[in-house]
Amino acid sequence: MNSLLNESDWRHELDWLDEQGDAMLQLVEKLANINSGTFNLDGLKTVESCLTHEFSKLGGDLSILESRPQSSINSAGKMEQQALGDILHISKRSATKKKILLCIHMDTVYSKEHPFQKCQWLENGYLNGPGVADAKGGLIVMLYALLAFEKSPLATNIGWEVLINPDEEIGSPGSVHLIDEIAQRCSAGLLFEPALPDGTLVSWRKGSGNFTFVAHGKAAHSGREFEKGRNAIVAMAKLMATIDQLNSTSEITYNVGNFQGGGALNVVPDLAIGRVNVRIKTVEQQNQVEQQFADLVSLANQSDGISLEMHGQFSSPPKPISPGVAELQLRIKKCAEILDQPISWRGTGGASDGNKFAAAGLPNIDTLGPRGGNIHSMDEYLIPESLAPSAKLVTLILLSFANEA
16 A cells, blocks of 8 residues: 555645644544433434534534434333434535445433533543544544545545444434435445544454343232232243353353342232343354244243244344454555554454444445543543544545545
8 A cells, every 4th residue: 555655645634633632632522512312302302403513514414314203122022213313415426436424423322311411621631521532533533534545636536425324322223214225335344433532443353242131920919819810020041041051152242231120029920021131253143043032932932821923133243353344444544654643453352333344245344533542321421632533534545445446
């Protein structure tokens, strides 16, 4: 890649980014101080408005699209639909032969009731705040990389599409249809989940599936007619314990994450709900889990008076290192060499929208955001001095594609 890009192709753009660190940090802090938990539609709308203003500076075609509602099992064991936030989509030069996807989410795991709402500075100079790394920082890295790229005369050689979705933290149920569509139009994907604190990027990811089990029994008075009852909690507890025991025999991980059921203590409970998250590394393991769960449900339904059903699926398939991903890794390594940025890789059990783009056929790298850590906790932090270098790396990646077109 060094031989394909001359210094004159990138010096002006990267020098400009060197001057943008403070502006980038101010925007990250502004966005992180706006709660945009996945189900806080008002907060998401406020963030969307800020992003619309900033991304309109790119001069592309900007659209605000409706998400599809999320279907889920409620506490009564019934299927319900829940509205999700809007999707922000921007594209430029869509008629060009080569187009690059850039994607990151605007939602966070912190609800509007969560105590973690505002940013604060830590003694080590890091910024602590809700979503500063995952993924308000990534939004700003993506924005400024595109602003720098658009300053280059090479930019006209390729097109790009930006997808900013409001539901990644729950598996992108309302935006996955757009992920599938965009994957067919683009040549490669750049996603902006945070890099690890030391700058390591993610090479492969496990797949993830969420499953909800609903057990129905028969209510009865626990003193007068106990024998007529069929205890749904006991049936569900046995099932959840069996699923948990599967962890000792496989590299697959089964997390029993939520259990609901029961009411008055003098009533045999007739409803129980168990929710499980599963992480798998291969499609073969996915098939194995699906068969295991089908067999366990069938066995539970042989119990007198117990009816058990399962809902859910693997919404994020495994993301292996495909040949297309390996090519992207080499491209990124060569671009990083221009910047004297060390690059290392490791796999992770966490899933992202990168899994879905990969499953739809689009090779992608999904940790091109700034460095940060302790995500999904009140200790989440961003390393501010990584903002501009991350944007510089992405700008070089885009220029390398444009130089080849």
